[in-house]
Amino acid sequence: HVFQIRLVEKSTESTILAQLQNKITAWKGVSEVMFVRDFIDRLNLNIKYLSYGLFFLGSILIMIALSLITTTVRLSVIENNDDVKTMHLIGATRFYISKPFLRKSLLEGMCSWLLAFVWLFATRFFLNKMFPFLEPSLQLTTFFIIGLAILLLSVCMVSLSRSEERRVGKE
Numbered sequence: 001h002v003f004q005i006r007l008v009e010k011s012t013e014s015t016i017l018a019q020l021q022n023k024i025t026a027w028k029g030v031s032e033v034m035f036v037r038d039f040i041d042r043l044n045l046n047i048k049y050l051s052y053g054l055f056f057l058g059s060i061l062i063m064i065a066l067s068l069i070t071t072t073v074r075l076s077v078i079e080n081n082d083d084v085k086t087m088h089l090i091g092a093t094r095f096y097i098s099k100p101f102l103r104k105s106l107l108e109g110m111c112s113w114l115l116a117f118v119w120l121f122a123t124r125f126f127l128n129k130m131f132p133f134l135e136p137s138l139q140l141t142t143f144f145i146i147g148l149a150i151l152l153l154s155v156c157m158v159s160l161s162r163s164e165e166r167r168v169g170k171e
Helices: 014-025 037-079 081-089 094-130 132-137 140-170
Strands: none
Touching (some): 037 081
C-alpha cells in the first residue's frame, strides 16, 4: 500500500520533515518513507531569498515615498507662503493657519489608504485565482492587520508632514 500525505506549510522545514520521517518509519508495517528533500530545501531557500528581495524592494519604495512626501510638503509651503505670511500679519494662530493643510493631508492620507487597501485585496483575489495552493497563507485577518498598519502609517505620514511643514515654514 502507498499513502500520500499532504503537509501544511509550517511542516516543510527540514528538521520537522526529518522528525516526521523518523516517526512514520517507526510505525508497524511501514517499510519506507520517501519525500523529495532536495526540492523542499530548494523551495525553502527560494522563499527565503524572495522574502529578502521583497523586504529590500519595500524598503526602497518606502524611502522613495518619504522623499516624495517631503518634497510635496515643501512645495506646498512655498506655494502658500504668501497666504501664510498674510495670515500671520493679521494675527492668525498657528493652529488656524495649519488647519486647512492638516485637513487636506488627512483627506489625502485616507484616500491613499483606501486605494492601497483596495489594491491589496485585488492582489489577494488574483493570487488566489492564479495560485489556489496559496489560499491558506493569504488569510483575511492578515490582510486586515496589514490594512490597519497602512492606515496608521498614513496618519503618521500626516503628522510627519505637519512637523516638516512647521520646520520649512520657519526657514
